[in-house]
Amino acid sequence: MPVPVVIGIIVAFIITMVIMNAVRSWYSSWSATTDEVNDKMPGDEEIVTANYIITTAITIRSPVSDVWPWLVQMGYRRGGMYSYDWIDRLLGILDRPSSKEIIPEFQHLEVGDAIPMGSGSGWPVRAIEPNHSLLLVIKEPGVDVTWSFLLKEIDRDTTRFILRIRTLIPMKLLLRILTPIVKFGAFLMIRKMLLGIKQRAETISANT
Numbered sequence: 542m543p544v545p546v547v548i549g550i551i552v553a554f555i556i557t558m559v560i561m562n563a564v565r566s567w568y569s570s571w572s573a574t575t576d577e578v579n580d581k582m583p584g585d586e587e588i589v590t591a592n593y594i595i596t597t598a599i600t601i602r603s604p605v606s607d608v609w610p611w612l613v614q615m616g617y618r619r620g621g622m623y624s625y626d627w628i629d630r631l632l633g634i635l636d637r638p639s640s641k642e643i644i645p646e647f648q649h650l651e652v653g654d655a656i657p658m659g660s661g662s663g664w665p666v667r668a669i670e671p672n673h674s675l676l677l678v679i680k681e682p683g684v685d686v687t688w689s690f691l692l693k694e695i696d697r698d699t700t701r702f703i704l705r706i707r708t709l710i711p712m713k714l715l716l717r718i719l720t721p722i723v724k725f726g727a728f729l730m731i732r733k734m735l736l737g738i739k740q741r742a743e744t745i746s747a748n749t
Contacts, residue, residue, distance in 0.1 A: 573598040582705045584676045584687040591707040598703040599735045603746040605700045609672045611738045614647035616656040623737030624730045633659040685709040
């Protein structure tokens with residue numbers, strides 16, 4: 542490969558890394574207030590020394606009871622993840638488009654259950670408080686992750702939906718280099734999921 546091309550690739554990569562790091566503070570707390578970022582959430586104690594933390598939030602013009610069912614039915618061969626389905630299907634996380642309807646047979650979830658994600662072992666439910674909070678704790682060799690979902694009633698027709706993800710992954714050299722891109726890609730999927738749940742819940746509320 543010609544030297545100018547190699548230099549161009551290196552420069553482009555460095556610029557990309559700089560941009561990704563520059564916007565990190567924005568996407569790691571997307572739409573969340575300062576209090577929401579700083580407040581303790583269920584599962585924070587599971588990974589004390591997390592090397593990736595993201596707290597995102599969204600306001601949904603629906604009562605909590607219209608938002609909660611979408612969380613309960615998440616997963617492979619269930620309701621889906623409400624994000625970019627084509628990516629989740631490419632990664633083997635899903636095998637079909639995310640549902641746009643509440644599925645009655647997947648509305649029962651309790652501690653000890655595992656939300657299936659592709660052919661893997663699933664995401665274990667560590668704690669659940671119906672219509673309020675759901676904590677998933679994934680502990681695999683070399684990877685610790687928590688997904689903490691919290692629903693707060695603003696008023697009878699409005700819900701504040703907060704999601705915090707904490708991750709601890711050993712930072713090998715290649716992963717350390719690629720981390721800014723990986724984190725930003727994960728944020729895009731998470732943001733789409735929140736928007737997907739918002740759209741579905743508000744559609745249900747508008748039709749009832």
